[in-house]
Amino acid sequence: MPTDGPSQSTTRAGYVALVGRPNAGKSTLLNRFVGEHLSIVTSKAQTTWQRVTGIRTKGTDQLIFLDTPGLLETRDLLQHAMLGAALEALAEADVALLVVDTTKRPTQTDTDRILAAFSEIHRPLHIVLNKLDQANLSSIEAWKSWAEEGLSGQVHSVSAKTGKGVDSLLNVICEDLPEGPFLYPEDDIASDPVRFFVAEFVREAIFEQFHQEIPYAVFCQVAEFREKQDPTYIHVDIFVERKSQKRIVVGNQGSAIKKLGSAARSKIERFLGCHVYLDLWVKPLPSWRKSPDHLSRLGFRVPVEGDPHQL
Ligand SMILES: Nc1nc2c(ncn2[C@@H]2O[C@H](COP(=O)(O)OP(=O)(O)OP(=O)(O)O)[C@@H](O)[C@H]2O)c(=O)[nH]1
Numbered sequence: 001m002p003t004d005g006p007s008q009s010t011t012r013a014g015y016v017a018l019v020g021r022p023n024a025g026k027s028t029l030l031n032r033f034v035g036e037h038l039s040i041v042t043s044k045a046q047t048t049w050q051r052v053t054g055i056r057t058k059g060t061d062q063l064i065f066l067d068t069p070g071l072l073e074t075r076d077l078l079q080h081a082m083l084g085a086a087l088e089a090l091a092e093a094d095v096a097l098l099v100v101d102t103t104k105r106p107t108q109t110d111t112d113r114i115l116a117a118f119s120e121i122h123r124p125l126h127i128v129l130n131k132l133d134q135a136n137l138s139s140i141e142a143w144k145s146w147a148e149e150g151l152s153g154q155v156h157s158v159s160a161k162t163g164k165g166v167d168s169l170l171n172v173i174c175e176d177l178p179e180g181p182f183l184y185p186e187d188d189i190a191s192d193p194v195r196f197f198v199a200e201f202v203r204e205a206i207f208e209q210f211h212q213e214i215p216y217a218v219f220c221q222v223a224e225f226r227e228k229q230d231p232t233y234i235h236v237d238i239f240v241e242r243k244s245q246k247r248i249v250v251g252n253q254g255s256a257i258k259k260l261g262s263a264a265r266s267k268i269e270r271f272l273g274c275h276v277y278l279d280l281w282v283k284p285l286p287s288w289r290k291s292p293d294h295l296s297r298l299g300f301r302v303p304v305e306g307d308p309h310q311l
């Protein structure tokens with residue numbers, strides 16, 4: 001029987017960028033929206049270096065979430081590429097989510113970096129006050145006043161960690177999606193290649209195990225992936241900037257890399273759902289964070305003069 005009113009099959013689909021200062025909880029929120037540990041999360045700032053896509057299909061709505069690196073102060077070319085990735089996702093999205101950490105009060109640097117990024121953005125904006133589970137009332141109030149002064153967007157309070165407030169935020173975002181067909185099959189939750197996630201899980205294990213400069217000087221790339229054998233064979237190159245860093249990552253008689261391999265393998269096996277033989281090779285690639293050639297070979301989009309996605 002034909003029905004009156006809007007067709008039952010009207011669908012909405014769109015891109016939703018998660019943007020904010022480093023460590024605000026963007027990746028935790030993406031994982032919560034999607035229901036899977038897709039984007040790596042650590043307690044250290046600047047964990048996410050590239051855009052990560054997570055997809056959630058909910059009835060007749062499809063949300064394609066874009067997790068992004070934090071809006072940081074840029075010092076080297078890698079950080080310029082990271083900031084560029086965040087601004088590019090923001091420019092492409094249909095809806096913007098600004099995620100802020102309410103366990104800390106807003107600073108002048110927060111204001112400067114955020115307002116600079118959002119100055120040209122004329123999309124529906126939701127300001128997400130995150131870490132509600134750990135925040136004190138006065139800093140939540142400080143962020144609420146901050147939001148009223150600087151930006152026009154709906155304010156929501158959530159805890160990405162516990163999930164509080166996340167479902168109602170999701171429902172509100174759906175209202176801002178443009179009408180249109182789904183952009184991905186309904187069951188898809190990710191669009192990045194499996195190799196990307198594998199390399200990211202090794203990097204997550206590095207962030208957890210090492211401190212000071214090592215996590216920020218290391219990049220991982222899958223060199224070989226043989227899934228037709230059991231266990232699946234995966235060779236990951238771990239690029240470091242200096243030989244001294246290689247010695248730290250390998251450790252005394254290989255102790256550090258053995259521990260790293262075991263932690264990373266568990267993460268990858270959980271993600272792939274199969275047994276894995278993980279072969280980690282540590283290779284010096286001098287000053288890779290500053291070299292346009294190395295960065296583009298490692299998959300970063302290197303900013304050029306006059307790039308619109310730079311501040
Ligand atoms: N208590 C609490 N901690 C949270 C919450 N959301 C995220 N965190 C923690 O905050 C830290 C940073 O979380 P991420 O999700 O990696 O933050 P991010 O914004 O993606 O950080 P970058 O990728 O570095 O920009 C981790 O230790 C998370 O466990 C939350 O709602 N409550």
Ligand SMILES: [Mg+2]
Nearest residue numbers: 026027047048
């Ligand atoms: Mg992140």
